[in-house]
Structure formats: C-alpha cells, structure tokens
Amino acid sequence: MVEYELAGTDVADVRFAISPLTELTLSLRTFREPGRYPVHLPWLRRTEQARERLDVPLLTALTNEALWTPDYLTPRPHSPLTRIDDELEAAAGVPPHRLLDDLAAVHPRGLPAPLRGDPAQVRVRVAQALRTYWDTCFAPWWPRMRAVLQADVVHRGQVIGAYGLGAMFAGLSERIRLEDGVVRVRLGSPARFRRSTAGAGLTLVPTLFTRAASAPISPEEPPTIMYGARGAGNLWQAEVQRAPGVLTDLLGATRAGLLTALGDPASSSDLAGRLGVTVSAVNQHLRAMRAAGLLTSARHGRSVLYLRSELGDALVGRPG
Structure with a gap:
C-alpha cells in the first residue's frame, strides 16, 4: 500500500501529465505477457516484424515476472506535452548508483545477463534500445495514443468540476481511494510507505499499458500515480471504410x-x-x-x- 497525504484538498495539489517514456516502458510488459493485454494485440501484430530488429533480450530484461519496471524509466512528467527526446536524454544521464538501485529493485535475485556490466555502458545500451524501440514501434502511432491520453485528462477534469476530487480518484481504479485527505493505492508490489505531497504535489499519469494502478516503489520518488486511461479499447479498432x-x-x-x-x-x-x-x-x-x-x-x-x-x-x- 502506497499512501500520499495531500497537502491540500483542492485541485491545486493534484495535476495531470503525460509521459511518452512511461508509455514506452510500460508497453514492455506486452513482450512478456501479451495475453494480459489483449486490447493491444492488433498493435503487436502490426509491429511484429519491426520488433525482430530490436534488442529484445535487453528490453525484456527491463521487466520481471511480476511486470515491474525500473522507476527511472517511468519518470514523473511535468506537463501533458512532455517530449520523448527530453525524457530519453534524462534517462541516458541517470547516475550509475540510481540505475543500479532501480534495476536491483526489479531483479532482487540478480540482474539478467543483458543488464550486467559497467553501469555507464548499461545505461547507454538501455537508452539506445529504447530509442530504437520508440522510432520503430511507437512514433508512427504516438499521435493516436496521445489523443486517447489527452481525452482521458479532459474527462478527469470534468469529473472533478462536477463531482469533486473523491469521485475522480474513485473513478481511476478500484485500487485507488481518497479518504480523509490521503490517497491510498493498493499495488501488486511489496512497496509500503506513506509520504506527504507538500512541496511536490501529486501527479496523475494516464497510461494505455496498465490494467489497474501503478506508483513508484521508492518513497524517494516524487508522488506519482499511473492509472489506466479510458478509451484504450478503441485505439486499435478495425477500420470501417466508406465506398x-x-x-x-x-x-x-x-x-x-x-x-x-x-x-x-x-x-x-x-x-x-x-x-x-x-x-x-x-x-x-x-x-x-x-x-x-x-x-x-x-x-x-x-x-x-x-x-x-x-x-x-x-x-x-x-x-x-
């Protein structure tokens, strides 16, 4: 259970943002468990040949059997207009100790072979693999993905305006609740901590690649909650063409x-x-x-x- 104590119960302490790198990283879950993400099977079929040219062993190693991912690759975005170039540049410059800590959190029993070696070189390989993955499998479809994510943000804002923060949080996921000024997130990971959002606020990040809710597993990370975006089921609908x-x-x-x-x-x-x-x-x-x-x-x-x-x-x- 992760708990965030809201420094204020008004909208000013809660913001929405979109992270291209978070989408890219969370999508790696489909490499391991495509059956758990049936809505994305059309996209996986369309990108099958492109994925054959990727460093699949390294990309797959960025998740584990529980589908956790390194915190540094799901960064807290600062706006709904965050650019992938900026996020990949930041990831490529992550301090080696932070890299090792985040990878060890995902693989506590030892790093897979593709992630072993000099941390500086691993950092470069990860950044290069993610860049190629983005260019090959994400960039052509990103405008559509982003449109769904932005539509979700607009909807959540309308819910806040009509029914308040409590209703908005309740609508994000059955694992998320706002009670007495504390946002509680039930995770599948053993992470357990409570921290205030004072001075940092709470960022809500819609994503197309989570089935429930996610949050950083480290209390040192800025308060962030990732939740499943509305409308993902329509993203890859079969085309209906006019005459x-x-x-x-x-x-x-x-x-x-x-x-x-x-x-x-x-x-x-x-x-x-x-x-x-x-x-x-x-x-x-x-x-x-x-x-x-x-x-x-x-x-x-x-x-x-x-x-x-x-x-x-x-x-x-x-x-x-």
Whole structure:
C-alpha cells in the first residue's frame, strides 16, 4: 500500500501529465505477457516484424515476472506535452548508483545477463534500445495514443468540476481511494510507505499499458500515480471504410488510395510500389496531405513513415 497525504484538498495539489517514456516502458510488459493485454494485440501484430530488429533480450530484461519496471524509466512528467527526446536524454544521464538501485529493485535475485556490466555502458545500451524501440514501434502511432491520453485528462477534469476530487480518484481504479485527505493505492508490489505531497504535489499519469494502478516503489520518488486511461479499447479498432468513390471524388484517385492505404505506417517508396505511382509523385501527394492535416509522419532510419491522422481516419471512416 502506497499512501500520499495531500497537502491540500483542492485541485491545486493534484495535476495531470503525460509521459511518452512511461508509455514506452510500460508497453514492455506486452513482450512478456501479451495475453494480459489483449486490447493491444492488433498493435503487436502490426509491429511484429519491426520488433525482430530490436534488442529484445535487453528490453525484456527491463521487466520481471511480476511486470515491474525500473522507476527511472517511468519518470514523473511535468506537463501533458512532455517530449520523448527530453525524457530519453534524462534517462541516458541517470547516475550509475540510481540505475543500479532501480534495476536491483526489479531483479532482487540478480540482474539478467543483458543488464550486467559497467553501469555507464548499461545505461547507454538501455537508452539506445529504447530509442530504437520508440522510432520503430511507437512514433508512427504516438499521435493516436496521445489523443486517447489527452481525452482521458479532459474527462478527469470534468469529473472533478462536477463531482469533486473523491469521485475522480474513485473513478481511476478500484485500487485507488481518497479518504480523509490521503490517497491510498493498493499495488501488486511489496512497496509500503506513506509520504506527504507538500512541496511536490501529486501527479496523475494516464497510461494505455496498465490494467489497474501503478506508483513508484521508492518513497524517494516524487508522488506519482499511473492509472489506466479510458478509451484504450478503441485505439486499435478495425477500420470501417466508406465506398472508395466518395474519397476519389473528393481527393482524386491517387490521394484517396494513399489515404486508404495509410492505416498502417508506410514509406513513400513502399506506397509507390503498392499503388504503381512514382516515388516523386507520391512524395508530392504525401506532403500536401500532411500539410492539410490528413497525415502524420515520423523518421525511421533513412526513411520517413507516414500514417493517417485522426482527421484522416475520420475522412476514411474509421471510428475515433
């Protein structure tokens, strides 16, 4: 049981924030127990080939059989607009003693082979593996993930305004309760401590990769609670497309074909081969549709991967 004594019972002591690195780290649980996260099976299938190119032994070693993860890789974010680059930079500079303490907390019986060796080198390997994992499996889908997380934050704010903090905390998880100014979180870990939020506040972090509630296992960490975001079940819903003629009349045959094809990330060269259009022509169309807000893009190695945005999904007919 982790207990946080709220320094004040008003909204000022509680804030919401989103952490890309927390999502990245907690998603590693699906490597060990994909069956416990059935909602993400479509994403796991879509990224199966990409994950074959990752340092899977090291990434898997960042969790244990109880699905704990190192605290330094689930940092307390400072806003709903936290950037992955900033968080990975901070993780790459974590002090060696902190690295060892956090890894030992996850693996008290001894570190797995991928995490052994000089702490400075382990720190670099972990940061590099996570960066590759982000670029390969997360960046193309992050706009969709972030939209679900941000929608959850808006909803929680509405609950506070209508019913108060107690109702909001009760709605986060059955493991979380606010009683007499103390937020109590029942965890699956043996962590037991109580601390005040005075001077630090309490940060609530929605995540797509927890089934209940999580909190740092060390009382030295800033007061933080991670909870399951609403709407995760809709994130990977199968696409429902309107008749192709509707899009063709609106966008033209080539752009309609590109928009329809980009339910999964793809590069311009891949799209050119699939649609029988030159790469230069595809790039011209992609830039125009991205400027119109229909696509998002992310660099992967030497390629740029494109993916439909929420607006593009709505135009094709995918339920949001």
